[in-house]
Amino acid sequence: MLTLEQVAKDLQEKLSDFEDPRFEANQLLSHVLDKSLAIIIAYPDVAVTKEQVLRLQTLASKRKNGVPLAYLLHEKGFYDLTFMVNEDTLIPRPETERIVERVLEYRNDKLDFLDIGTGAGAIALSVANQRPGWSVTATDICERALGVAKINAEKNSIKNITFLKSDLFSTLGGLSFDIIASNPPYIDLNDPEVETDVRRYEPNKALFSPNEGLWHLTQIIVQSKQYLKPNAMLILEHGYQQDEHVRKLLSEHGYLNPTTIADYAGKPRATYGLWAGRKK
Structure with missing residues (x-):
C-alpha cells in the first residue's frame, strides 16, 4: 500500500x-x-x-x-460560501465577487433583489446569505442549472430565495425590484482570448452572446426598466473591453450615473446605473 x-x-x-x-x-x-x-x-x-x-x-x-478542477471536485468557493458546480453551470470566478460587494453596500433591512441567469446561484445566494431580511429571486433558462442552485441553497441553509425558470424576464410578470444583477453571456463568439478548455467544457450558452457579445447585455438593460423600482440599481458583469459600450447603453436607456468598477486584476468588469423611473 x-x-x-x-x-x-x-x-x-x-x-x-x-x-x-x-x-x-x-x-x-x-x-x-x-x-x-x-x-x-x-x-x-x-x-x-x-x-x-x-x-x-x-x-x-x-x-x-483540460477538465476544470472545479468540475472534478464538484465544488468551488465563492465569496464566503462553497458551491456545488457541474457541467450545467459556469464555474464562479473571483471577478464576479465585485458585483456582490457592490450590492452589499446596500444595508437596508428589506429589499427585493433579482439575479438574472443565476447558474449555480453564486451571486444570488451570496447576497441572500449576507442579507437574510431581503427577498431574493434567482432565474435561469436552464432547468438543470436551477437544480444545482437549489442544492446550493439547501446546502448553505439559505431560505430567503425563490428560484424561477425564465428566459431573462419572461416569467417575472408584474414583479419589481430594488436591485437587479446579472453575469450574463457576454463573450463574442469569435473571441480569440477564450481558453480552449473553457470553450470545451463550460456551458457555451452561458458564455457566448451574439452582436460582439453585447446582445444579452443590451436585452437586460432594455427590459430591466419594466422591473426596476424608481432609483433602483441595475448592475452587470461584462468583458474588460465592453465597459464603454455598457455605460453608453445605460445612458441611452435612461439610467443615471453609469459607473464601472474594476475586478481584482484592475480590469473593468462590472457597470451599474440607477433607474430614473421614467420611460425614454
Whole structure:
C-alpha cells in the first residue's frame, strides 16, 4: 500500500504542466481521501488504498486533458460560501465577487433583489446569505442549472430565495425590484482570448452572446426598466473591453450615473446605473 507522500509525488509529476502541480495534486488528494488540506500536508505517511489510487489517476488524467478542477471536485468557493458546480453551470470566478460587494453596500433591512441567469446561484445566494431580511429571486433558462442552485441553497441553509425558470424576464410578470444583477453571456463568439478548455467544457450558452457579445447585455438593460423600482440599481458583469459600450447603453436607456468598477486584476468588469423611473 502506497503512502500519501508517494502518491502525491506521482500526481505532481503527472500534473507538471500546470503552474502549481502541488496545489493541483493536493486538491485531488483532499477530495478523494475526504481529508482537509491541512491533514494532507501534515501526515505524509497516511496509507492510500488501491481504489483511491485508481480514482486519483483517473481524475489526474481528466485534469491533464483540460477538465476544470472545479468540475472534478464538484465544488468551488465563492465569496464566503462553497458551491456545488457541474457541467450545467459556469464555474464562479473571483471577478464576479465585485458585483456582490457592490450590492452589499446596500444595508437596508428589506429589499427585493433579482439575479438574472443565476447558474449555480453564486451571486444570488451570496447576497441572500449576507442579507437574510431581503427577498431574493434567482432565474435561469436552464432547468438543470436551477437544480444545482437549489442544492446550493439547501446546502448553505439559505431560505430567503425563490428560484424561477425564465428566459431573462419572461416569467417575472408584474414583479419589481430594488436591485437587479446579472453575469450574463457576454463573450463574442469569435473571441480569440477564450481558453480552449473553457470553450470545451463550460456551458457555451452561458458564455457566448451574439452582436460582439453585447446582445444579452443590451436585452437586460432594455427590459430591466419594466422591473426596476424608481432609483433602483441595475448592475452587470461584462468583458474588460465592453465597459464603454455598457455605460453608453445605460445612458441611452435612461439610467443615471453609469459607473464601472474594476475586478481584482484592475480590469473593468462590472457597470451599474440607477433607474430614473421614467420611460425614454
